[in-house]
Amino acid sequence: MANTPESQKPDSGTIRIVAGETNKPKRRRALEIGLAVGLVLLIGAGAAVASAVSRSNEAAPAPTTSPAAELKLGYFSNVTHAPALVGISKGIIAKDLGDTKLSTQIFNAGPAAIEALNAGAIDATYIGPNPAINSFVKSNGESVSIIAGAAAGGAQLVVKPGINSAADLKGKVLASPQLGGTQDVALRSWLGHQGYKTNPDGSGDVTINPTENAQTLKLFQDGKLDGAWLPEPWASRLVLEAGGKVLVDEKDLWDKGEFTTTILIVNKKFAAEHPETVKALLKGHVESVNWLNSATPEEKASTINAVLKDTAGKPLPANVIDRALKNITFTTDPLAGTYKKLLQDGVDAGTTKAADINGIFDLRALNEVEGKKTSAAGLGQD
Known part of the structure; x- marks a missing residue:
């Protein structure tokens, strides 16, 4: 075998670099690092979202309460x-x-x-x-x-002495403290059960005028009202100060009064x-x-x-x-x-x-x- 010059012998301790492959290891390493960083960022973002969702699902803290000023x-x-x-x-x-x-x-x-x-x-x-x-x-x-x-207790329909029954109320003018109030509702409901129609605007078989209590007393005394369904002491005032009489005591309309x-x-x-x-x-x-x-x-x-x-x-x-x-x-x-x-x-x-x-x-x-x-x-x- 011919002797090979020392300069041409392969060096077993040297990495052999082939033309065209010089940048491949570097690109591979960069790619691996990029993928690792992206994965870390993705995991971090997911954790942040999960944390936000978790917080949103937690019950809102109870409002603080304190005595009012x-x-x-x-x-x-x-x-x-x-x-x-x-x-x-x-x-x-x-x-x-x-x-x-x-x-x-x-x-x-x-x-x-x-x-x-x-x-x-x-x-x-x-x-x-x-x-x-x-x-x-x-x-x-x-x-x-x-x-x-x-x-x-303590609410009555007080009327003029000449009114003796529900049948005498057709066409009459009655009062209550205010439309939709407790005595107003009681009056309208009772009249409905007597066969009378009433409307919130005052029309119907019996006129109901929601009126302030003190004014009701004066109107009744002046003969401008035929009666009123009122709470105490106004029911008693119509009876004792204005000569009215009780046509309906509301307790008679309720179980056990x-x-x-x-x-x-x-x-x-x-x-x-x-x-x-x-x-x-x-x-x-x-x-x-x-x-x-x-x-x-x-x-x-x-x-x-x-x-x-x-x-x-x-x-x-x-x-x-x-x-x-x-x-x-x-x-x-x-x-x-x-x-x-x-x-x-x-x-x-x-x-x-x-x-x-x-x-x-x-x-x-x-x-x-x-x-x-x-x-x-x-x-x-x-």
């Missing part, structure tokens, strides 16, 4: 609102509210109070049941909660934000009702009359307030079992529509304050 409370200057009259005048409600300021506003009838409640002008109010039902129905259950009863006249309701949003304030209001309310039920007739009459003097300008005659108080029961029970009939009365009267009112009651705080169970009759929480 102020409670704006509505009520009527009626004997049927005596728990409010007593609770406010004797400082019971303000005491139980503690550092929460109590502001009050007086209304003549329920629909006006509901309008103020829904507008945020007040946070809670004493009111008749039908405007509360109507608001609940119109708002699909979002506006108000009934949190307690206040008074039962029990029907609710006044309740305590609260704006749902306010209650959710300030549950402790609502509980404090209920504590004062319960104390006020208990005071009314333990006071002597003289104490009760004089205390209520003093407030009526301040709010209405003059006290009631003794015989008027005595008669009114005999017709009323003060109770924290809203008589939830009567509400399906109250709703149907509103439907019959044309002032509300058929609806499901389940959820209208929240009596949990009341039951906690009283230490006993008042039933929501399947229409809410108790």
Whole structure:
């Protein structure tokens, strides 16, 4: 074999580089690094998305609640609102509210109070049941909660002495405190059961003019009204001061004579934000009702009359307030079992529509304050 020059012998320790392959390892390495970086970024992005989805699926934290700086409370200057009259005048409600300021506003009838409640002008109010039902129905259950009863009984249809039966009412002019109010609904429903047609605009077989209570008394005294369905003390005033007579005592229309006249309701949003304030209001309310039920007739009459003097300008005659108080029961029970009939009365009267009112009651705080169970009759929480 011929000897090969040393310069031409292959070097076993040298990497052999072939022309045209010089950049392949470098490109392969760059590609591998790029793929690795992309994979890391993709995994990171996926983790971020997964984290965001996880956070979005978590339940929102419960809103913080605290006592309200102020409670704006509505009520009527009626004997049927005596728990409010007593609770406010004797400082019971303000005491139980503690550092929460109590502001009050007086209304003549329920629909006006509901309008103020829904507008945020007040946070809670004493009111008749039908405007509360109507608001609940119109708002699909979002506006108000009934949190307690206040008074039962104390509403009558008072008419001129010459009117002796329902048959005598055709073509007559009657009054109620306000269209859609509890007494307005009771009057229209009762007339419907007597075969009369009435319309919200006042037309029909019997004319119904929603009228402020004090004006109703004057119109009746002047002979410009044939009668009115009113709460106390106005029913007693028409009888004792204007010579009227009772054609219908509403208690005769209810099983066991029990029907609710006044309740305590609260704006749902306010209650959710300030549950402790609502509980404090209920504590004062319960104390006020208990005071009314333990006071002597003289104490009760004089205390209520003093407030009526301040709010209405003059006290009631003794015989008027005595008669009114005999017709009323003060109770924290809203008589939830009567509400399906109250709703149907509103439907019959044309002032509300058929609806499901389940959820209208929240009596949990009341039951906690009283230490006993008042039933929501399947229409809410108790």
